[in-house]
Amino acid sequence: MAEPQQARSRDTRQRLLDAAIDSLIEVGYARTTTVAVMSRAGVSRGSLLHQFPSREALLLAAMSHLVTEGMNDLSHSIGPEARAPEPEHIVEVLWQTFRMRYFWSSIELWVAARTDPDLRREIYPQARRLGQFVDEAFSRLFGRDHAAPGTPDHPGTPDSPGPSDSFVALRNLLISSMRGAALTYAFSPRDPADEPLLNTWAQLVRDHLARESSTVPA
Amino acid sequence: MAEPQQARSRDTRQRLLDAAIDSLIEVGYARTTTVAVMSRAGVSRGSLLHQFPSREALLLAAMSHLVTEGMNDLSHSIGPEARAPEPEHIVEVLWQTFRMRYFWSSIELWVAARTDPDLRREIYPQARRLGQFVDEAFSRLFGRDHAAPGTPDHPGTPDSPGPSDSFVALRNLLISSMRGAALTYAFSPRDPADEPLLNTWAQLVRDHLARESSTVPA
DNA sequence: CCCAAATTAGTCAGCTCTGACTATTATACA
DNA sequence: TGTATAATAGTCAGAGCTGACTAATTTGGG
Structure with a gap:
């Protein structure tokens, strides 16, 4: 948790975490061994085990690193400000996040966590952290007016209600x-860019916007 | 592939496959070792390696076994005949299949397959087999009238069209x-029976049925 | 400039898993 | 009933992984 002061140390940690994530993506959780990560990062065994005293510690840190990275990517692809809700654009941006670097490494960790109580305990809050961020990003994609009359995505008080039911x-769906x-792209040879559900998703967004503007014409 | 004639042999195979699936569910893919399966099934090492010459062969067979089992379960929970489409019932039955024995073992194999070309090659047709069965089951749940004017779920010729777009x-969604x-239940402590999306799913089905009966009152 | 602490490097024992091997037992068929 | 074949049993060497250990190097403060 505590940020190491040493520049060299931080560089080593960074390289190890990146290597760990790359390894998760390329060869999966089981074959992401300490030796694999260490040689991929160009770091000696001693350094790895000094920075992360065990394989588990390394992968837990990788999970956290992953979430931070994912949030940055998503922020970047959405842009700084709320946009007008164009269904195709919303769907496209969201779908991209499920095709990015961190999706498969997250899945590897999720699945591993299912049968590993320690990992599960650590992953749960991280997943919530990312989930909340995605929720907020989703609201920003729609723009404040459509997402919530009040503040975007805080629980909602009588005065400033949260997003409508x-x-x-729609978001959860x-x-x-x-x-x-x-x-399904774990084994499907299709191209995710041609995902057949893209149209369905866009239609859902269109329907929602249409229904909203007709019932709450404000 | 060839069914072994020997009764004892078939029993051993069955026990090994069941044990393999149980192990996938309980401890995951990586820790489903030949030793674990073998002792779980109460079978000697020699027998296991005679029936399945490698760990991979065992797990490939387990995948096939799994699909067959899943199809039987689904058939059973749907019942023999097409039913009237009651949205809550449809959603409930479908959701159950994602909480059953084979869901997690399938996921374990899917995720493992992503980074294992051999496994992936084998899993792809199996997943398609199950997918098509689920599609048909879905059509049966809705009843022939709603699922397809023609024969349920065959590609559809001009004479007997398949299911509507x-x-x-709706099905894919x-x-x-x-x-x-x-x-998400890999790490979430919630009870799947309380899944918040249940209402949303049911509403989707209701909307579909309503839209259908209004546009095609035939 | 020097020293203590932090960091990095390399080696090793212990453990587990896999698949090959040999031996034993049961089955099918003549 | 006898024998060839199939099935089951148990052992073992080789390979890979983890974490502990010792040694060397670098950093930061006095």
Whole structure:
């Protein structure tokens, strides 16, 4: 947790974490061994075990690193400000996040965590952290007006209510569906850019916006 | 592939496959070792390696076994005949299949397959086999009238068209969303029976049925 | 400039897993 | 019933991984 002061040390940590994530993506959780990560990062055994006293510590840190990286990527692809809700654009940006670097490494860790209590304990808060960030990003994609009358995505008080039920439902539906669809590319030879559900997702967004503007014409 | 004639042999195979699947569920792919399966099944090392010459062969066979088992379970929970489409019932039955025995073992194999070309090659046709069966089951849940004017779920000729586009879209959306939602239970402490998306899914089905009966009142 | 602490480097024993091997037992068929 | 074949049993060497250990090097403060 504590940031190491030494520049060299931080560089080593960074290289190890990147190497660990690359390894998760390329060869999966089981074959992401300390030796594999260490040689991939060009770091000696002693350094690795000094920075991360065990394989588990390394992978837990990688998970955290991953989430931070994912949040940065998503921020970047959305841009700084809320946009007008163009269904195709919203769907496209969201779907990209399920095709990026961190998706498969996350899945590897999730699946490994299922049968590893220690890993699971650590991953749960990280996943929530990323989930909340994705929720906020989703709201930003829609723009404040559509996402929530009040502050975007805070629980919502009587004065400033959170997102409407239908907005939350749409968000959860899209995200779960994309996750489920992305998973099939573990073995499917198709190109994710041609995902057949893309149209369906866009239509859901269009329907939501249409329904909203007709019932709450404000 | 060839069914062994010997009764004893078949029993051993069956026990090994069941043990392999149980092991996948309980400890995951990486720790499903030949020794673990063998002792779980109460079978000697020689027997295992006679029946399945390698760990990979065992797990490939387990995948096939799994699919067959999954299809039987699904058949059973749907019942023999097409039913009237009650949205809550449809969603409930479908959601159950993502909480059953074979879901996690499938995921373990899918994820392992991503970084294992041999496994991937074998899993792809199996997944398609199960996928098509699920599609048919889905059509049966809706009843022939709603699923397809023609024969249920065959590609569809000009004479007997397949399911409508919107039906296919609904199906793919529900299945992908359920898969994506189910995945979070790898680490989430929630009870799948309380899955928040259940209402959303049911609403989608209701909307589809309503739209259908209004546009095609035939 | 020097020294203590931090960091990096390299080696090793212990463990587990896999698949090959040999031996034993059961089955099918003549 | 006898024998060839199939199935089951148990052992073992080789390979890979982890984490502990010792040694060398670099950094930062006095």
